[in-house]
Amino acid sequence: xxxxxIEFKNIIKRFGSQTVLENVxxxxxxxxxTTIIGLSGSGKSVxxxxxxxxxxxxxxxxxxxxxxxTEMKKSEIAALLARISYMFxxxxxxxxxxxxxxxxxxxxxxxxxxxxxxxxxxxxxxxxTELTEAAYRYPSELSGGMQKxxxxxxxxxxxxxxxxxxxxxxxxxxxRKNAILSMIAQYQRKFNFTAIMVSHEIPDVYFISNRILAxxxxxxxxxxxxxxxxxxxxxxxxxVIHSLEGLQKELTGLYSKRQFKVLNHVQLKRREAGENYxxxxxxxxxxxxxxxxxxxxxxxxxxxxxxxxIDKHFGAIGGFSTRRKANEFVTVLPFSDIAEAESxxxxxxxxxxxxxxxxxxxxxxxxxxxxxxxxxxxxxxxAQGQPTAEIDQVIDSARSQQKxxxxxxxxxxx
Amino acid sequence: xxxxxxxQCGSExxxxxxxxxxxxxxxxxxxxxxxxxxNGLGKATLFLFMALVxxxxxKQLSKVIQQxxxxxxxxxxxxxxxxxxxxxxxxxxxxxxxxxxxxxxxLGALVSLSLIRELGPVLTAIMITARAGSAITAEIGIxxxxxxxxxxxxxxxxxFRYLISPRIIAAIISFPLLTAVFDFIGIIGGYxxxxxxxxxxxxxxxxxxxxxxxxxxxxxxxIKAIVFAVIVATVCCYQGYYVHMxxxxxxxxxxxxxxxxxxxxxxxxxxxxxxxxxxLLLI
Numbered sequence: 001x002x003x004x005x006i007e008f009k010n011i012i013k014r015f016g017s018q019t020v021l022e023n024v025x026x027x028x029x030x031x032x033x034t035t036i037i038g039l040s041g042s043g044k045s046v047x048x049x050x051x052x053x054x055x056x057x058x059x060x061x062x063x064x065x066x067x068x069x070t071e072m073k074k075s076e077i078a079a080l081l082a083r084i085s086y087m088f089x090x091x092x093x094x095x096x097x098x099x100x101x102x103x104x105x106x107x108x109x110x111x112x113x114x115x116x117x118x119x120x121x122x123x124x125x126x127x128x129t130e131l132t133e134a135a136y137r138y139p140s141e142l143s144g145g146m147q148k149x150x151x152x153x154x155x156x157x158x159x160x161x162x163x164x165x166x167x168x169x170x171x172x173x174x175x176r177k178n179a180i181l182s183m184i185a186q187y188q189r190k191f192n193f194t195a196i197m198v199s200h201e202i203p204d205v206y207f208i209s210n211r212i213l214a215x216x217x218x219x220x221x222x223x224x225x226x227x228x229x230x231x232x233x234x235x236x237x238x239x240v241i242h243s244l245e246g247l248q249k250e251l252t253g254l255y256s257k258r259q260f261k262v263l264n265h266v267q268l269k270r271r272e273a274g275e276n277y278x279x280x281x282x283x284x285x286x287x288x289x290x291x292x293x294x295x296x297x298x299x300x301x302x303x304x305x306x307x308x309x310i311d312k313h314f315g316a317i318g319g320f321s322t323r324r325k326a327n328e329f330v331t332v333l334p335f336s337d338i339a340e341a342e343s344x345x346x347x348x349x350x351x352x353x354x355x356x357x358x359x360x361x362x363x364x365x366x367x368x369x370x371x372x373x374x375x376x377x378x379x380x381x382x383a384q385g386q387p388t389a390e391i392d393q394v395i396d397s398a399r400s401q402q403k404x405x406x407x408x409x410x411x412x413x414x
Numbered sequence: 415x416x417x418x419x420x421x422q423c424g425s426e427x428x429x430x431x432x433x434x435x436x437x438x439x440x441x442x443x444x445x446x447x448x449x450x451x452x453n454g455l456g457k458a459t460l461f462l463f464m465a466l467v468x469x470x471x472x473k474q475l476s477k478v479i480q481q482x483x484x485x486x487x488x489x490x491x492x493x494x495x496x497x498x499x500x501x502x503x504x505x506x507x508x509x510x511x512x513x514x515x516x517x518x519x520x521l522g523a524l525v526s527l528s529l530i531r532e533l534g535p536v537l538t539a540i541m542i543t544a545r546a547g548s549a550i551t552a553e554i555g556i557x558x559x560x561x562x563x564x565x566x567x568x569x570x571x572x573x574f575r576y577l578i579s580p581r582i583i584a585a586i587i588s589f590p591l592l593t594a595v596f597d598f599i600g601i602i603g604g605y606x607x608x609x610x611x612x613x614x615x616x617x618x619x620x621x622x623x624x625x626x627x628x629x630x631x632x633x634x635x636x637i638k639a640i641v642f643a644v645i646v647a648t649v650c651c652y653q654g655y656y657v658h659m660x661x662x663x664x665x666x667x668x669x670x671x672x673x674x675x676x677x678x679x680x681x682x683x684x685x686x687x688x689x690x691x692x693x694l695l696l697i
Contacts, residue, residue, distance in 0.1 A: 052568050082570055092565035094557070106569040109473065109576065158569075 003066045005030040005162070005194055006051060008220075011060035013046060020046050022218040024060070028211075033188055033195040035205045038215035044198040045089060045166050047215065051196065052086050052164060053077070082110075085160035089167040089198075091151040093139040099150045100126065100135045106158050125153040129183070130295050145176045145297075152180070156187060163188075165197040169204075175304060177201055179296035181208050182326065186291060207326045278333045278341035278384050279391070281398035282310060286376040287327040293374040303327070305360040306378070313348050313356075330395055338384040345382055349405045352378070357406040377407040461655070462648045465578040477580035478587070485546040485581070486588030490595060496541055497534070497596040501603020504528060508604075509612050521614055522622030525604030526597075530627060530635045534597040536688055539589060539642035543680040547650040550581055551676040554654030555669035563655070578655065582647040589643035590636045597635065634695045641691050645683045650676045 004027035013021040020043040028034045036044050049055040050062060062069045064080055072080070093102050104122045107113055113121075126135050129149040134142055139150065148168060155163055165184060169177040181201070185208035188195045199205045206212070206226035214222035214229070216236040222229060229237075284306055291299040307329060310321050314331045321331040333341050348356075357378065381401030385394035504525050512518045554577055557563050566573045601623065608614045653676040660668045 054564055054567060078570075084568070086565070086568035088561050088565060090561055092561040094562055094565075095560075096553075106571065109571045110569065154569075 002029065004028055004063075005065060006196075007063040007066070008047075008050070009061045009063065011047075011050065011057045011062065013043075013050070013055065014058050019218060021050075021057075024215075024218075024220050026213050026220045026223060028194065028196055030194050031192055032210035033185065033197065033208055034211045034213060035197045035199055035209040036213045036215055037200060037202060037205065040200065042215050043218060044215055048086075048164050048166055048196065048198050051162075052084055053081060054086075082158075083161040084164065085155040085158060085162070086164045087151050087155040087166060087168055089170055091139070091147045093147060093150055093154070095139050098136050098138055099131055099142070099146075099153075102139070102150060103154045103157050106154065110158070121157060125157055129153040130297075144171050145180075148172065148176075148180055149183070152183065152187075156191070159191065160193055162194045162196065165195065165199075167198055167200075169199065169201050175297060175300045178204055178300045178303070181205060182291060182299060183296045184208060185326075186288070186296070207323075275335065276337045276384050276386065278336045278338060278382050279394045279398045280314075280331045280333065280341065280345060280380060280382045281324075281395055281402060282306070282329040282331070283379045283399075283402060284327040284376065285379060286374065289374050290376055302360055302376075305362070309352070309356050309359060313351065314344075317344065324395065328399075330398070338382065341382050341384070345380065349380070352406050357408050361408055375408060377404050379403060380405045458648055458652050461578070461652050462582065462644065464574050465582050465648075465651070468572060468575040469579045469583055471575065474575070474580060474583070477576070478583050481580045481584030482587050485542065485550075485584050486591060489542050489545050489588070489592060492545060493538060493541055493592050493596050494599050496537060497529075497599040498603040498606075500533060500537060500596075501525060501529065501600035501605075502607040503603075504533070504600070505604035505607035506612070509608050509614065518614060519618050520622055520626075521604065521608045522601075522619040523626035525608070526601050526623045526627050527631060529597050529600040529604075530631045532688070532692075534593045534600060535589075535635050535638035535642060536684060538593045538596045538639065539646055539684045540681055542585075542589065542592065543646050543650070543677055543684070547646050547680055548673050548677050550647070550650040551654040551657075551673045552669055554578075554651060555657035555672050558655060558657050559665055559669060573655070578651045581651055582644065585643040585647035586640055589646075590639040593635060593639040634692075637695065638688060638691050641687055642684050645687055646680045649680045649683065653679070 006026075006028040008024050008026045011021055011024040012019065024047065036047060038044050046055060050057055064072075069077065093099075094105070097105065100122060103125055104118050107118045107121065111118075123135075126132055129152060131146060131149055131153065134146050134150070139147055142150065152168070155165075168184065169180050172180060181204055184195060184197070187193075188208075197205065197209070203226075206229075209226055212222065212224065212226055212229050213220050214232075214234075214236050216222075216234075221234055221236050222232050224232070284302065287299060287303075290302055303323075303326075307321070307323060310329050310331060314321060314333070317333075318335070319331045319333045321329055324330050333344060336344065360378075379402040381398045381403065383394050383397035383401055385391065505521065508521055508524045509518060512521055512524070554563075557577070563573050563577070566576055605616070605619055609616045609619050653672040654669075657668050657672045658664075660672065662668075663671050
């Protein structure tokens with residue numbers, strides 16, 4: 001792998017006699033979304049504040065592109081920090097300034113841009129974060145979600161190369177949480193910054209993270225992909241992941257990936273030789289177009305409605321489902337062979353075409369009906385699995401069989 | 415590390431049990447307090463120095479004007495009200511004292527010199543401390559505990575330049591101007607009670623002022639006003655800025671205590687420095 005963008009070597013941080021970080025070693029790579037997970041009060045925010053220089057380690061070295069911070073000149077450090085933005089857990093918006101002024105503040109104070117240029121950039125960010133109506137209101141007059149978006153807009157106004165997010169979804173409802181995470185992922189792709197996020201929104205953060213760092217017992221115990229974390233055998237998994245995951249049926253009402261795997265194993269044990277099961281994979285197309293046209297909140301409502309619809313239909317006949325990716329759902333039909341599964345899917349498709357897709361669209365319009373519309377479709381595929389087959393292979397097979405089962409077309413007057 | 419801490423604890427325990435420690439304890443406490451006070455003074459001086467150094471930038475002007483409006487312009491009404499009644503009561507008391515010695519013709523001089531040399535700068539500073547100083551501490555303190563000051567750091571905005579420096583400069587501009595307002599309205603107050611209500615001749619009152627007040631009295635009063643401005647602004651900003659480092663409390667309570675401390679310390683320092691500056695000016 002390349003030289004890490006940021007590297008911690010044996011970092012120790014104490015507050016008085018209390019040690020908060022002990023021999024922390026980690027690597028963060030450029031252009032990725034890296035999420036630091038851990039229980040509340042485990043030192044995640046302290047770790048993040050070391051990156052931006054708000055806190056200094058008592059021992060150990062922080063390296064940027066392989067060069068220790070302690071060996072950098074002041075001008076180099078200043079140039080480095082100029083490329084970093086920070087979104088605070090409590091937003092840290094200036095309550096005596098309007099949203100517009102909050103977002104414009106870094107440009108006004110740290111650049112020599114003309115007023116018109118500042119206005120253009122700020123209004124662009126305000127539009128992108130769906131804050132147009134709140135531009136001239138004070139933070140105390142906004143909802144929690146709007147405040148988060150204002151803080152995000154302020155963090156992104158200087159086009160930073162590294163953005164640190166300290167629990168960006170705290171205090172939000174499930175739809176908003178996922179909308180904020182989706183927004184971070186979208187901006188990360190669009191502006192190609194390196195995102196470093198502190199969160200305990202498991203498994204929601206998995207959908208947008210390239211790497212996960214697990215902070216446990218004052219040190220980093222795991223670094224790797226979300227998939228690798230699933231196979232990580234450590235008390236962290238039991239004490240942290242499972243306890244946090246248990247709460248995470250909020251958005252879609254579906255099982256988490258881990259619970260889904262556990263259920264599947266239980267079902268596998270019950271099956272006798274020769275008994276089959278089927279897996280159906282559903283994909284929502286055009287999610288990015290929905291986000292850019294309708295906004296993150298409505299896109300999350302679409303996902304929420306789709307999850308609820310799938311769960312309602314297949315849950316009634318003994319199936320169980322999970323969300324695999326941001327726009328993909330998987331359902332296990334535990335005692336069905338391919339012929340039966342095809343028949344079940346046929347019924348589902350019929351219902352879905354008659355009512356389901358309209359329900360999903362109605363979900364999107366629930367928050368604030370708008371005249372906007374965007375085409376999207378749902379694709380589905382099924383595959384039969386043997387008890388010995390790895391579930392991921394069966395899912396891949398179902399995915400490869402996908403074909404369109406429903407489409408919402410604005411032109412036909414939806 | 416643990417061994418060292420244990421050793422330290424052990425030696426502290428031994429020291430406590432040593433004979434004579436009891437007698438030394440008051441001196442230890444006094445010593446600690448004095449060292450703490452000197453450290454605080456040094457820190458506040460550096461704080462003021464940093465704020466003044468960071469004043470010189472074109473973008474500061476609009477922030478200074480905003481603060482002059484907040485500290486100065488919005489304090490004018492209360493200053494006028496206080497100064498009017500201060501002048502009136504001064505005129506009333508002085509009239510009855512002077513008339514016993516047949517020196518009532520000196521009423522104008524007594525009222526004006528008292529106001530210009532002492533009461534004007536001191537009462538103006540105390541009134542601004544109560545009205546604007548406490549608000550400055552509370553505002554900066556809340557910004558500190560809600561991470562807004564940290565947010566400035568992360569946006570590469572110097573908090574000294576953005577928060578502290580404009581307030582100190584605005585205080586240095588506002589205090590002498592408000593002192594002038596206080597002096598003027600106070601003299602009118604003395605006129606109202608001495609001339610309009612008690613019947614002293616208006617010409618005698620104004621001539622007494624004209625012949626006894628010279629330029630040095632005015633400049634001395636303004637020098638005091640500037641010294642008080644620096645003290646009040648520094649103390650109030652300092653208390654708010656370092657509210658998170660208070661050991662006696664945290665959060666909102668710390669902001670409340672910092673505000674109280676700012677007002678009390680400012681008022682005490684105004685009176686102490688008034689004596690010191692007066693002594694120096696009279697040399």
